[in-house]
Amino acid sequence: MSRTIIDVYALQTVPPSNLNRDDTGSPKTAVYGGVRRARVSSQAWKRAIRLAFANLLDRSQLGERTKRVGESLAARIKALDPNLSDEAASALAAEVFVAAGLAKLDNKKGEIKDIESSYLLFLSHRQLDNLASAALEASAAGAPLDKGRFKELARTDHSVDIAMFGRMVADMTDINVDAACQLSHAISVHAVDNEFDYFTAVDDRKVDAAETGAGMIGTIEFNSSTLYRYATVDVDALHRTLGDAAATRAAVEAFLVAFARSMPTGKQNTFAHRTLPDAVLVRMRDTQPVNLVGAFETPVRETHAAGRVELAAAALAKHTFAVEQAYGERPVASWVTQVGEQTAVLADLGKAVSFSELVAGVGEQVDLALGQPA
Known part of the structure; x- marks a missing residue:
């Protein structure tokens, strides 16, 4: 059966930085x-992409992932009925x-507080608005909103971020949503040794020359790298x-922009590490996703004649051709945005x-694949 798969590849160089920290x-x-x-974990970059969606899509197309579900729903209920306390x-x-069985009420003191779920709960803004309306209707009828009604409302009006990245609810598996997007961990195309920045901070109140020494000292670990990134x-x-076909196209376009322009913000104020990709390659397939990370199984080693980006672009182009020739993979369509001569081979x-x-x-091309008129 023919499928419509969008594979997105990027080469991106970042300066000294600490985008994504371990414990x-x-x-x-x-x-x-x-x-x-x-390495930059997929979770870190998914979060950056989700935040970027806020500038690319209407709020009604997005969702909210929080444990503070009572607070979120209460605010919507109050907005619908300002007369409620x-x-x-x-x-x-x-x-x-x-x-719904997604939270337990702790009412030891005889008063109801905004409740929290025991884990992050991902619901679209439209789903939360619908739940608020249904809760008020049920209250007016003198009946509680039952689990079945909750499920019904949670199964419809999904947001773009839920559709892209999925939703897993352990206590109510029939409202789970399978992710349409997979994002790999970004890795450098070359070997990396972390370095340490030893820094001092001066106390502004120390004005007497006799007072020596820094106000504080510390170290920050960092590295710099050319990253290979992939999503499908x-x-x-x-x-x-x-x-909806129009919503699907809008979601794909927003994802491409967010993928290219987003960046995890770890130590951003310290390193000012925001860059744009040196190259973005998109291939639409009708078979399966194909991660081309094998291009960098042998690490890139820069020379006096060529830097990492140029060698990485050449390795990616060579490996792409070899894999697709060997398996008869012919993309339905392919687009390349590349910067300068270093990545010209990808064109x-x-x-x-x-x-x-x-x-x-x-x-x-998404419109065509979904049968929409050109």
Whole structure:
């Protein structure tokens, strides 16, 4: 059966930075191809993409992931019925999540507080608005909002971020949503050794020359790297969840922009590490996703003649051709946005366009795949 898969690849160089820390504060790493690489977890970049969606999509198309579900729903109930007291709105919100089995009411003191779920609960803004309306209707009828009604409302009006990244609810598995998008951990195309920045901070009140010494000292661990990034979007799965072709195209286009322009913010004020990709390659397939990370199983080693970006672009182009030749993989369409001569070799892999043209071109192809008129 023919599928519509969008594979997105990027090469991106970041300066000294600590984008994504482990539990000790060190930049995350991974061993690949026998050497240690810089790594940025998929979770960190998904979060950055979700935050970027706020500037690309209407709020009604997005969701909210929080444990403070009672507070969120109570605010919506109060907005619909301003005559309700804050306490009554909180009590009604609590009833909804307790009845659904997603939260337990701790009422030892005889008063109802805004409740929390035991884990992060991901609901779209439209779903929360619908729940608020249903809660008020049930309250007016003198009946609680039951679990069945909650499920019904949680299964419809999914947001783009829920459709893209999925939702898992352990206590109510029939409202789970399979993710239409998979995002790999970004890794450096070369070996990396973390470094330490020893810093001091001066006390502004020390004005006497006799007072020596810093106000504080410390160290920050960092590295710099050229990252290989990959994501894939199952357009058919996205369309099934969103239920609308126009919304699916808008979601794909927003994802491409967010993928290219977002950046995890770890130690951002310290390192000012925001960059844009040196190259973005998008291939639409009708078979399966294909991660081309094998291009960098042998780590890139820069020379006096060529730097990491140039060598990485050449390795990616060579590996892409080899894999697709060996398996008969022929993309339905392909687009490339690349910066300068260092990545010029990638222009042979698809239609060389500006990034805005790439996004529009993919969007048009999504319309065609979903049977929409050109």
